[in-house]
Amino acid sequence: GSTLVVAEHEGGVIKPPSLSALAAATCLPDPDSSVSVLLAGSGPSLHQAASHAASSYPSISKVLVADSDKFKNPLAEPWAKLVHLVQHSGGYSHIFAAANSFGKNIMPRVAALLDVSPITDVTGISDSNTFVRYDVLCFLSMF
Secondary structure, eight states: EEEEEEEEEETTTEHHHHHHHHHHTSSSEEEEEEEEEEEEOHHHHHHHHHHHHHHHHHTSSSSEEEEEEGSSSOOOOHHHHHHHHHHHHOOOOOOESSSSHHHHHHHHHHHHHHHHOOSEEEEEEETTTEEEEEEOOOOOOOO
């Protein structure tokens, strides 16, 4: 299958948390899998980020760009509709986003539109259907 990474950008480059999502997407064990990156926004910074992504990250097979003023701000509703539309047109088997406020705001809405359950706070990928996550609260005591 193919994987979609929903990425944030700033100053003409993909933000570091989205690069972590890209790295995670490349951990899927399917050798025939391709990784597409979705960037949205408007203006020259968006196109610089798309160009930089396409030329700097060999794991990316396709960069998708949505250039519209409605994506200037990371509002969940328009972004979720965009990801939903892109998923239906591309038939992606997996959709990744960073586990930051951007991803945690958008991805539950995307999951609702797709009628699937999101898998959050992934710390490892065993195979295309098995993900590792830890819900651990740790206290350090100096006693």
